[in-house]
Amino acid sequence: MPSVSEHEVIVVGAGPGGATAAAALARAGRDVLLLDRHSFPRDKICGDAVSLGAVRILNDLGMNDQILAARDRGEFYRLDGMRLVSPSGHTLHADFHRGPNDEESYVAPRLFLDATIQQHAVDCGACFRQAEVKEPLLEDGRVAGVVVRQNGSTHTYRAPVVIGADGVTSVITRHLRPEAAQHRDEHRAVALRAYIEGMELFPHKVEFFLYDEVLPGYAWIFPARDKVANIGLGMRLDVFRRHKRNLKQMLHDFWPCRHPCPADQRPHPCATWPPGGSTSVRKPGLQHL
Template sequence: MSAMDIDRLREHKGVIAGALGIGAAGLAAYFLYRRRSSKRVRSNGRFAGHAVPEGAYDVVIVGSGPSGATAAFYLAKNGAKVALLDKETFPRDKYCGDAVCTPALNILEDMGVLKELVDNNEAHFADSGGFVSPSGLAYIGQSQEKLGGAAACAVKRTNLDKRIAWKARDTGADLQEGFEVGKENPVLDREKGLWTVHSSEGKQVKGRMLVIADGATSRLAMQMGYCTEAPKGVCSRAFIEGGTHNVDFDGVCFYQRESLPGYSAIFRHPNDELNFCYYLIPCGKDGMCGDVSEADLKRLHEGALKSDPFISKAIGPKAKIERMRAAALRLGSQGVPQSYDDHLIIVGDAAGHIDPLTGEGIHTAIMGGKAAAETILEMRAAGDFSAASTSVYQQRWMQLFGHDFAYSKKGAELIYKYPILLDACANEMARVGDKMMVRWAEVMTNMRPKTYFLRPDVALPLGFALLREFWAQKVSGRPDKYKTGLI
């Protein structure tokens, strides 16, 4: 090895040192987390044995998206009286990537919703998928055979949301569409233990528990003081008409260097339709998503479709692409330090239950909705709705997925600072094939925690892959396929 090679290694030693340091800290924190004891709902509360008054509900849920409607389903299924409110009328749209991950698919199957989606040709299960790294290393493999099932499926939100809301309604929840909560805050009568929620048109509903599930911008959580700032992430979506493109895979993520730790993606829907989306992930300076901001989304979205060598080739010159639409993302509990209070719980996007690395929030919304329902049912049986009991809900969603948020944030920071880490993952996939791709898919879809990458049997091969990729880029000078267009 020449003196010049040694100097190059010294210049970039932070790549490996930083990764190992964060990995060690994450591993220590993980084991501390696993040792924590579980909380329990208080027993023999002041409302034990007291049914809600005539005309009131056990639970009032504001927002009928996946989190609120899932909670409503499990509550109604177990005998609770539920008012499920939504300002819109179903079916209605929601702009996102439309990828539903395995943990949510399991719950949807239990609810009977997954069968309805499949029977109505509204779900496409992903098998052929992968990603393109910042320097243009690509891997696309087959996952279902090794996973025993798809890691995700694509479902349009207009179909997913209506199926869950209607299933909750058919199970017994009182779905009240066109109910827009007014500017007057809901009021809790602490003596009676009842919330009063007013609509902008003068209607009112009363309930023992209030569940806030009105999305990432959550006007209700903001005006009640539970959310302290506007969302900092953003995503785009544009459908591409079936039969007008050249895509032959089910789902691929594209990590363009300019927008890291964000990325773009293509997901295949039924009837050969595609969803092209772009995620900007908060990272670095306040108000920024790496080196770009929310204002750059349209430029990045349209630029990727026209100029990205991988995406433009996959889509082809005749693709019929709809106009870009965008939505806010509240990631990693941003602005919502506490998702509970007396007689109150916040779920889904309103609570920031979106992974800070992937931008995925459908599966966490559904998982959180079910956890909220289970906690409320226990409180209903015990008669205690104090913050001491509702805090159990936060502890449960932390156990399910929230503990991963800190590692996701660190992962986003690492990818932003050291894009070579993604190149190394692609390098390892190319070396060992679908086995590594499946591991990646499991972590990115919440089937395994991010700390899975710290296991010796995973971390060591990735470490060697990082060294190989470092040598190829920094010493051998391998061309960047994105920059050269050599795809």
């Protein structure tokens, strides 16, 4: 028999969405169970840019000290503006404002950002368990909890409220609204992200590049530290299929002509979105962003 335990709220997924919800509920005195298939820290393919609005929400949850400490450790890199380069080569510059309490935006690798928020949720009182949620527990047409695989066995957690924050491949969505998990190619995207060292960058500025081959997607170069950048490109699945290009090759063609970089530098780790997806059109295995 699977074992059973009860909570007031179950949050499935401890990414920024789930961990933020768990922290807010735990601060409000709720008995929260936060579940994720991964332990933290863990990577997530992303541009890593964290907007001022997001930082303000995190500060409202009591994370000001952790954010400043992560900045001082060099994990969060402060931003003060952006550059947007058009297909014809025109560049738009924009300055970022600070928030009313001097908050700033950052490039914060998800390895650090997500672990910081997840730890904050735990510090606020949420109970974290590493477990793979297999399906929602349904009773009389209502969600009454979740069924998980944890340490090699099946376990049932019960709660009157279940928050599905398990990302774009959400098992909760797939079970409750299977039609919402289906998307046309023009509503889905592929992306490739890599970190690269030794690159001359515009300090504290995120850069977006719009050019014919990726439109209506874009490529990005976001500084993660001095001379270290998160670079990548994302494009719509239907366009990707039409062009029949290899994403890795597209990234290799893109970045050297944008910024000087030592010739022996290779992007690492080169990771696709969706995770494990192919970089060529023959085997797409893709999800929407």
